Amino acid sequence: MAITRFKALELAQSRANTHVKLPTEKVTDYYGSMTFNDEVMRSLLSPEAYLKINTAINSGTKIDRDAADEVAAAMKSWAISKGATHYTHWFQPLTGTTAEKHDSFFDIDLSTGKAVEKFKGSALVQQEPDASSFPNGGIRSTFEARGYTGWDPSSPAFIMENAAGTATLCIPSVFVSYTGEALDYKTPLLKSIELVDKAATAVIKDFFNRDISKVIPTLGAEQEYFVIDEALFNARPDLMMAGRTVFGHAPAKGQQLEDHYFGSIPNRVNSFMVDFEIEAMKLGMPVRTRHNEVAPAQFEVAPTFEEANLACDHNALLMDLMSKVASKHKLKVLFHEKPFAGINGSGKHNNWALATDTGINLLAPSSKPKENLRFLTFFVNTLKAVHDHADLLRASIASAGNEHRLGANEAPPAIVSVFLGSTMSQVLDEMENMSDLDDIHLEKGDNVYLKLGINKIPSLILDNTDRNRTSPFAFTGNKFEFRAVGSSANSAAPMTILNTIVADQLIIFRKEVEVILEKGIKKELAIMEVLKKYVKESKKIRFEGNGYSEEWVEEAAKRGLSNL
Known part of the structure; x- marks a missing residue:
């Protein structure tokens, strides 16, 4: 153990300072550049869809299918332009850490056999991860596995760059059980805020x-x-x-x-x-x-x-x-x-x-x-x-x-x-x-x-x-x-x-x-x-x-x- 520690100390003391590539722009120019924020939505969505999303964020109203499809299309185009290849519903289960399951935009058009990029409103609004392996406070049995993640439009989606050089579109979401119980930290927080x-x-x-x-x-x-x-x-x-x-x-x-x-x-x-x-x-x-x-x-x-x-x-x-x-x-x-x-x-x-x-x-x-x-x-x-x-x-x-x-x-x-x-x-x-x-x-x-x-x-x-x-x-x-x-x-x-x-x-x-x-x-x-x-x-x-x-x-x- 002592030898291992001496080697670790020697290695730590010999490390050079890692160079950080600084942006050429001002902070105010690149702040929020990797988020699907209000400015991006205003520029990419129709006035009708933007109004619906803005109303949903501020008043908690539901987003209809047409608006969700338009947001999903805009979000996909924006994310791909930023280098994203996958998307995920990003949520906060009771483990104390964040959770994500990456799905690719890539798909096959069965009628032509060609590769296409797809992301529909239904995929934006709701996903279905397995809920059986997450903490639940004893309110669910192991065989009750179905859980849902749902898009939280009040928290902007963002692009997370990966070590491999690719990027993922992360969509902040709630996580609930099949019967509606909260299985995360965000759902009770949103209720308390309301x-x-x-x-x-x-x-x-x-x-x-x-x-x-x-x-x-x-x-x-x-x-x-x-x-x-x-x-x-x-x-x-x-x-x-x-x-x-x-x-x-x-x-x-x-x-x-x-x-x-x-x-x-x-x-x-x-x-x-x-x-x-x-x-x-x-x-x-x-x-x-x-x-x-x-x-x-x-x-x-x-x-x-x-x-x-x-x-x-x-x-x-x-x-x-x-x-x-x-x-x-x-x-x-x-x-x-x-x-x-x-x-x-x-x-x-x-x-x-x-x-x-x-x-x-x-x-x-x-x-x-x-x-x-x-x-x-x-x-x-x-x-x-x-x-x-x-x-x-x-x-x-x-x-x-x-x-x-x-x-x-x-x-x-x-x-x-x-x-x-x-x-x-x-x-x-x-x-x-x-x-x-x-x-x-x-x-x-x-x-x-x-x-x-x-x-x-x-x-x-x-x-x-x-x-x-x-x-x-x-x-x-x-x-x-x-x-x-x-x-x-x-x-x-x-x-x-x-x-x-x-x-x-x-x-x-x-x-x-x-x-x-x-x-x-x-x-x-x-x-x-x-x-x-x-x-x-x-x-x-x-x-x-x-x-x-x-x-x-x-x-x-x-x-x-x-x-x-």
């Missing part, structure tokens, strides 16, 4: 702005990972089989000097980063940030936030892409949450918010008191949802690797709590102590927002809130950061739960406000009365201190919070 859209839009239309027609959950997933030389990886059977080391001794130098974080990126790793970022940009993934993380050989890539479904697809695709590009550089990417003992593990911080179709971030404070009442509505309801369903959130991030990482004085603890920062904590404390509804008397001309104290919220609290890296769920000024998600996880799982519990809470909130409104109470007072109740009921989930401390474990037990 649910939170309906619930949030109803609240806004009833209480704030009737011009809003859609609410979209957004996500930015910060991906942490380790990179090691391929030879060193192959010299460790434990790494090869488990993705983590299970024996060995600590290195002479770990992260004690805290000199790796934000340090100079090693040349080979930097070349690898540049290489996969170029490919990611071509595939329409808006990666923006790269840096060294805390542990030796640990790094991070972060994108611009996107609509949640697209962001989850892009993160799953990015992980696959990184692994493929790494092999060109004789490197290995480790997404395991805790690949090495004694140093930090890796997470995937999920930055979640709600945005309207007009571009308003519902979790961003404003300088206008009326807009701040809307902000408080969604802010407090999210807090209440996490309080009431902390067990579901905790379950959504549970995995063997993540359980090994959580609570290890480097990652958020296993106790779900919410960090708000001093500014918002003070705002909620004042809400809790405000006068009862019956004690607030409004005269004609009174400013209701001044009476309710809503005008005290600063419009920019990004810098008024410290960062608490020990909190699993933190408010960071205009979004909530779910920091406890594991690095290898599919973000769709925690996002499905978060969307669902917030939607459920907004439905309850709307009903409770309507009950008060029926008594003839002013709308703003009714909203604040319900929010005040929620602030009191959810207070025990709020924690501003050190989540690593033993004192917090004891305090959480007193509060009745689960420590799973």
Whole structure:
């Protein structure tokens, strides 16, 4: 074993930096060039077909056969022009990785015997892979093998280049059983997105702005990972089989000097980063940030936030892409949450918010008191949802690797709590102590927002809130950061739960406000009365201190919070 390791070290140290061929165009010129995006559809489809597809994407309406055939023909021509020879329904089964079955465009015209290229609307819309060999949570028997993949038009199809020099048209899809049960991560996510859209839009239309027609959950997933030389990886059977080391001794130098974080990126790793970022940009993934993380050989890539479904697809695709590009550089990417003992593990911080179709971030404070009442509505309801369903959130991030990482004085603890920062904590404390509804008397001309104290919220609290890296769920000024998600996880799982519990809470909130409104109470007072109740009921989930401390474990037990 020692000889193998010495040889691996010698090989790793002798490797030259892999040359990366840089595009001659600007990023803005080649961004999304390998995706069948809106611009491509507009140029290749008839106005009628384009309108049908656009309506299906935005409103969830069904796509008729004629439109599907036209899209398939355009998609085939476009894909072949990009070098594609095959197509696949690209889906995300419960294995935690992506799945694909490649079928060729090639076919034989039986009437002439000539070779032709075919891709019909029926093949675009639905495929039938065997479902018996995928995880299903025990809801199906082995002999129940039929499963269906269905095209998700809201996530653009893309061209994935292969090592052999060919390319495949990948069509993002859902994966369901013959009887309709979800067998993947995407299907429940899409349902949760639709649910939170309906619930949030109803609240806004009833209480704030009737011009809003859609609410979209957004996500930015910060991906942490380790990179090691391929030879060193192959010299460790434990790494090869488990993705983590299970024996060995600590290195002479770990992260004690805290000199790796934000340090100079090693040349080979930097070349690898540049290489996969170029490919990611071509595939329409808006990666923006790269840096060294805390542990030796640990790094991070972060994108611009996107609509949640697209962001989850892009993160799953990015992980696959990184692994493929790494092999060109004789490197290995480790997404395991805790690949090495004694140093930090890796997470995937999920930055979640709600945005309207007009571009308003519902979790961003404003300088206008009326807009701040809307902000408080969604802010407090999210807090209440996490309080009431902390067990579901905790379950959504549970995995063997993540359980090994959580609570290890480097990652958020296993106790779900919410960090708000001093500014918002003070705002909620004042809400809790405000006068009862019956004690607030409004005269004609009174400013209701001044009476309710809503005008005290600063419009920019990004810098008024410290960062608490020990909190699993933190408010960071205009979004909530779910920091406890594991690095290898599919973000769709925690996002499905978060969307669902917030939607459920907004439905309850709307009903409770309507009950008060029926008594003839002013709308703003009714909203604040319900929010005040929620602030009191959810207070025990709020924690501003050190989540690593033993004192917090004891305090959480007193509060009745689960420590799973």
